[in-house]
Amino acid sequence: MVCDCKQNRKVLVISIFFACLVLIGLIFFRFGAGTQSAVSEEEKTLVLSHVLFRHGNRTPEPHELYPKDPYINETYYPYGYGQLTKAGKQKEFNIGRALRDRYKHFLGDYFLPQIVEALSTDYYRTKMSLELVLASLFLPNKEQMFETGLYWQPVPYDYLPSNHDPVLRGFMCPTYRKLYNNVSNSKELEGELRNHEVILDFVSKNTGLSVTRYADIYDLYFGLLIEEDWGLALPSWTKEVWPEPMNTLAVQEYYVMTKTREMRQMAVGYFLEKVRSMFNFVLPSSPRSFQLFHQIESCLAGFLTLCSSCSSL
Numbered sequence: 001m002v003c004d005c006k007q008n009r010k011v012l013v014i015s016i017f018f019a020c021l022v023l024i025g026l027i028f029f030r031f032g033a034g035t036q037s038a039v040s041e042e043e044k045t046l047v048l049s050h051v052l053f054r055h056g057n058r059t060p061e062p063h064e065l066y067p068k069d070p071y072i073n074e075t076y077y078p079y080g081y082g083q084l085t086k087a088g089k090q091k092e093f094n095i096g097r098a099l100r101d102r103y104k105h106f107l108g109d110y111f112l113p114q115i116v117e118a119l120s121t122d123y124y125r126t127k128m129s130l131e132l133v134l135a136s137l138f139l140p141n142k143e144q145m146f147e148t149g150l151y152w153q154p155v156p157y158d159y160l161p162s163n164h165d166p167v168l169r170g171f172m173c174p175t176y177r178k179l180y181n182n183v184s185n186s187k188e189l190e191g192e193l194r195n196h197e198v199i200l201d202f203v204s205k206n207t208g209l210s211v212t213r214y215a216d217i218y219d220l221y222f223g224l225l226i227e228e229d230w231g232l233a234l235p236s237w238t239k240e241v242w243p244e245p246m247n248t249l250a251v252q253e254y255y256v257m258t259k260t261r262e263m264r265q266m267a268v269g270y271f272l273e274k275v276r277s278m279f280n281f282v283l284p285s286s287p288r289s290f291q292l293f294h295q296i297e298s299c300l301a302g303f304l305t306l307c308s309s310c311s312s313l
């Protein structure tokens with residue numbers, strides 16, 4: 001997702017940013033990140049740009065697999081669990097290329113460290129994704145090339161350890177976890193889930209899991225999605241529930257994650273504050289600034305969900 005800031009269009013741009021974020025939803029994760037085409041006259045007055053995106057295609061995490069999974073022993077060689085695949089690498093590299101295409105004047109011909117701030121979450125897949133975006137965003141020109149034939153130059157990025165990253169990982173905050181557990185175990189949610197009892201029982205029976213929460217469906221959703229992406233044929237029972245209604249039920253988890261105002265503030269408030277605080281200082285004479293944030297889907301989707309209820313932040 002791309003958000004550009006210009007002095008005279010701050011408010012409009014922010015609201016467009018939110019509006020387009022809201023539109024994306026889970027479909028974004030099925031088809032990957034889209035990019036918009038270049039608007040080069042406008043680029044001349046651009047001083048600040050925020051780009052928030054997800055890592056590319058990956059292999060599953062063990063908790064996304066299920067006891068009766070016919071592919072439970074798949075090793076995902078040579079990647080292992082939870083890692084970026086070749087398709088994922090290509091996707092991220094292409095994102096960097098598209099951003100370069102869109103912002104070529106803004107970014108200039110050389111990589112200058114003071115223009116770019118790149119932040120990742122503390123996952124190999126997001127760090128690698130960010131490296132790939134930066135690789136194609138800053139292909140070295142002749143003067144910066146240090147090894148003949150190597151079209152790559154090092155570009156720094158930062159990350160904070162997962163448990164100490166309020167900006168990109170507010171969901172890890174212990175107080176947030178308490179609030180989440182409270183909502184997750186609430187009578188209200190229990191009642192809501194009762195409406196889906198038949199589906200949850202069907203999925204439980206076929207997976208060997210005890211599927212009682214949206215969070216269970218959410219994990220399973222990614223497991224199945226990734227297996228399919230990896231080229232595995234899903235077992236026939238999935239035909240009854242895949243991709244719908246599992247997709248719709250998995251999306252509900254994002255609303256659980258951002259249920260209360262307090263939860264939303266903790267989960268994405270620091271990120272939003274970081275973005276907002278930069279708008280405050282934007283002047284036509286400001287130095288250029290390009291901000292890149294690499295996320296995993298739960299944070300990004302939490303943010304999208306939050307934006308769909310922005311007025312209640």
Ligand SMILES: *[C@@H]1O[C@H](CO)[C@@H](O)[C@H](O)[C@H]1NC(C)=O
Pocket residue numbers: 069070071072073
């Ligand atoms: C996975 O490996 C274990 C141990 O070798 C074996 O018992 C099991 O049948 C395998 N499962 C599948 C689905 O291939």
Ligand SMILES: *[C@@H]1O[C@H](CO)[C@@H](O)[C@H](O)[C@H]1NC(C)=O
Pocket residue numbers: 179182183186187188
């Ligand atoms: C826990 O959730 C209930 C609603 O299910 C709410 O009334 C209560 O205030 C919550 N407690 C905390 C500590 O957030």
